[in-house]
Amino acid sequence: MAGSTFGTIFKVMTWGESHGKGIGVVIDGCPAGIPLSEEDIQPFLNRRKPGQNRYTTKRAESDLVEILSGTFEGKTTGTPISLLVWNQDQRSRDYSTIAQLYRPGHADYTYDAKYGFRDYRGGGRSSGRETIARVAAGAVAEKLLAELGVAFTAYVRSIGPVEVDPANFDASRIEESSLRMPDEKAEQRALVWLENCLSAQDSSGGVVECIVEHLPAGLGEPAFEKLDANLAKALMSIGAVKAVEIGEGTNASRLHGSENNDCYQENEDGTVDKTTNHSGGILGGISDGSPLQIRASFKPTPSIAQPQSMLSRDGHCVTETIQGRHDPTVVTRAVVVVEAMTALTLADHLLLNMTSRLDQIKKVYGK
Numbered sequence: 001m002a003g004s005t006f007g008t009i010f011k012v013m014t015w016g017e018s019h020g021k022g023i024g025v026v027i028d029g030c031p032a033g034i035p036l037s038e039e040d041i042q043p044f045l046n047r048r049k050p051g052q053n054r055y056t057t058k059r060a061e062s063d064l065v066e067i068l069s070g071t072f073e074g075k076t077t078g079t080p081i082s083l084l085v086w087n088q089d090q091r092s093r094d095y096s097t098i099a100q101l102y103r104p105g106h107a108d109y110t111y112d113a114k115y116g117f118r119d120y121r122g123g124g125r126s127s128g129r130e131t132i133a134r135v136a137a138g139a140v141a142e143k144l145l146a147e148l149g150v151a152f153t154a155y156v157r158s159i160g161p162v163e164v165d166p167a168n169f170d171a172s173r174i175e176e177s178s179l180r181m182p183d184e185k186a187e188q189r190a191l192v193w194l195e196n197c198l199s200a201q202d203s204s205g206g207v208v209e210c211i212v213e214h215l216p217a218g219l220g221e222p223a224f225e226k227l228d229a230n231l232a233k234a235l236m237s238i239g240a241v242k243a244v245e246i247g248e249g250t251n252a253s254r255l256h257g258s259e260n261n262d263c264y265q266e267n268e269d270g271t272v273d274k275t276t277n278h279s280g281g282i283l284g285g286i287s288d289g290s291p292l293q294i295r296a297s298f299k300p301t302p303s304i305a306q307p308q309s310m311l312s313r314d315g316h317c318v319t320e321t322i323q324g325r326h327d328p329t330v331v332t333r334a335v336v337v338v339e340a341m342t343a344l345t346l347a348d349h350l351l352l353n354m355t356s357r358l359d360q361i362k363k364v365y366g367k
């Protein structure tokens with residue numbers, strides 16, 4: 001199975017299935033000297049963990065990370081960093097009814113069409129549990145970026161029709177709130193919406209936004225390796241993500257140039273910045289030093305608890321109900337996944353950018 005590797009210099013390879021022994025990642029290309037312990041990574045995994053509230057899957061996993069290699073005396077050594085999380089609460093019997101059936105909206109049919117086999121227990125590599133490895137690696141990427149003062153804020157921007165009002169934005173409540181929404185009023189309405197989804201044995205989609213501050217200008221290349229192109233690929237590689245927007249996003253197609261352009265302004269202290277940030281911090285595929293603003297739209301969780309018409313492996317339609325434990329919406333747990341994939345992309349571009357100018361190369365070699 002190809003396609004489990006991501007990145008050029010800061011390169012990660014994830015491995016493991018939902019109902020296998022464990023999930024892990026090997027990070028190659030991480031610079032030496034970054035302070036790193038399991039305590040640095042665990043809080044990120046805790047944000048992704050199942051069973052956090054009524055609206056996340058009830059699967060009981062501690063998701064404790066172990067660092068197997070790549071650190072010595074609390075710092076990275078520049079050698080491959082291997083991270084491991086054991087699976088504990090696999091209830092494969094929940095999946096016995098769908099062993100011979102393809103669930104609507106999930107990857108069952110396409111997996112089988114491609115490989116001629118599928119691990120029906122929880123979706124194998126297409127399970128949301130695969131994102132554990134991304135989050136663990138993303139925590140390391142964020143540690144590297146934090147050394148340069150780069151800071152992340154990721155949150156749930158909308159669930160179903162309920163959207164956060166920027167006027168009520170309170171970043172301090174994101175991690176305290178059960179739905180990771182920075183607007184209390186919106187969250188109350190979203191809770192009602194999700195209760196209705198649950199009683200109808202249905203699920204909901206939503207949008208996760210990630211804002212990255214203090215990102216240096218110059219990350220990204222002008223042609224095929226555009227920063228926005230690589231971020232879009234990174235976020236679209238997360239299960240259930242159906243669209244990615246940067247800055248004004250699709251709304252830019254409805255604006256005039258005079259509305260969408262970010263004009264420059266000179267401040268009294270001589271610094272220069274932009275009056276607005278419709279570009280979301282990227283121009284011509286290269287970061288412009290203003291906050292990066294990126295959004296991922298998630299579809300509703302495909303596994304729902306109501307009877308649905310499924311396709312059997314021998315080509316017949318069967319009405320069946322999916323057992324097992326599933327998130328009524330994936331967005332609350334996906335916040336940290338979006339943040340991790342953004343961090344992995346930025347860490348890679350940060351290192352790639354170091355070779356773009358002779359004066360920087362000379363500086364590294366003291367010439």
Ligand SMILES: Cc1cc2nc3c(=O)[nH]c(=O)nc-3n(C[C@H](O)[C@H](O)[C@H](O)COP(=O)(O)O)c2cc1C
Pocket residue numbers: 057105106107123126127128129131238239240241299301302303304325326327330333334337
């Ligand atoms: C963090 C996370 C948790 C998820 N949990 C579930 C789940 O409990 N049940 C489910 O059917 N899909 C879940 N998904 C979505 C599926 O993985 C995804 O819809 C499926 O792989 C098909 O891929 P596609 O939607 O991108 O086409 C989750 C996704 C993420 C990112």
